[in-house]
Amino acid sequence: MKCVSYNIQYGLGADGVYDLPRIAGEVADADIIALQEVDRFWARSGMVDSTAVLSEHLPDHYWVYGANLDMEASFSEGSRLIQRRKQFGTMILSRWPILSSRNFPLPKWGDRQHHSIQQGLLEAVIDTPLGPVRVYSVHLSHLCSATRLPQIDRMLEVIREAPYEGGAWCGGHPNPASGWIEEPEPPMPEATIVMGDMNFAPDMPEYDRMIGGTAPGYGRLTNRRGLLDAWVLAGHAENSGSTHPNANTRIDHCFVSACLADRVADMRIDDQAKGSDHWPVWVTLAANCESPIN
Structure with a gap:
């Protein structure tokens, strides 16, 4: 089961070209896709509905969308009002049916001077070959630890x-x-996959809050019913890797529930992708593991 997380920067590529079909092509091989920075009806991206364009180019995937910014964008056409919302949020696509979905707003810092947007956590319960799995796509604040920790x-x-x-x-x-x-x-299963642009590195307090801190002489502490870093489960060093050319560290992550730990077979960063300013992160979960997921 191949999963990918990608902050698509509303389709604006590393080369300055806006190209949503290119984004779709870069993730088309995945079974489950978690996207961030997906917009609808913004002037910067040509007033297109990005969810419609992406789903058109990924016709074998079910999809759900979570709007976190939701603002007026309607217009009049003669005597008729064309209802339209200017939105920005996250998206989940899946080769298998999405049985249910919810979207949760996350705490927002109301700064007086610096750009601060409403963020959210999109949930999809997916009927996978492993059984029902909760998948989350999330995008956390870019400002600092103080704004991310409440989220x-x-x-x-x-x-x-x-x-x-x-x-x-x-x-x-x-x-x-x-x-x-x-x-x-x-269903609402225990098995969980959390993917997204979380804007924190493994050496930051947010990482400790996600999976557990470290103890002198013992190393990383993790909870038997908590989340684990799929990058580490796949055999990489915690402080290795980079998911953004300017970050020199991992700020895009995949965390899995403990019941899925034995199924993480591989994780990689596609640093050849050009569709965004971030690089997509890929996670493979094995379907032939004897360990139950719930």
Whole structure:
């Protein structure tokens, strides 16, 4: 099962060319795709609906979109109002059905002078060959640790509480003819993959908050029901790799729940990609592992 995370910078490539089909081509081989900085109806990107363009060029993938910036962009055409929203957010695409989806706004710092935008965490429960898996696409604040740590706390709360909340609907209904239970109760599994542009490096406090700190003489501490860094699980050193040509470190990450740790077979950074200012990160999970995922 091949997964990829890519901050697409609304389709603006490293060469200064705006090209959404190129983005789609760079990730087309993936089974699950987590994208960040996907916009709809912005002048900078030609007023196109990027979700429509990307899905058109990835016709074998189901998709969901989470709008975090959502602003007025309607216009009048004669006597008719054309309803349109100027949006910016995250997207998840999958070769397998997306059984349910939710989008969670993350804490926003209201700065007086520096650009600060609403960020969010997009959830998709996907019916994979491994069984149902929760996949998240996230983009955290670019400003500093102080603005990201509250976002991480909220993100971890969402991820931790989801199985206890149950699926998109749960618990049945007293009136089976009501239409509320037209399909089986959707799952909300423990198995989790979190991907995105998180804007922090492994030596920052946000990384410790995500998976656990370090202890003198023992090294990295991880929780048996927490998240693990797929890069490390794939055999790389924690402080190795770079996901942005100007960062010289990893700021785009993939974290997996402990029940998926044994399935991480490989992780790589495609530093030849030209579709954005970031590089896509690829994670392969083995389907032939005997360990249960839940």
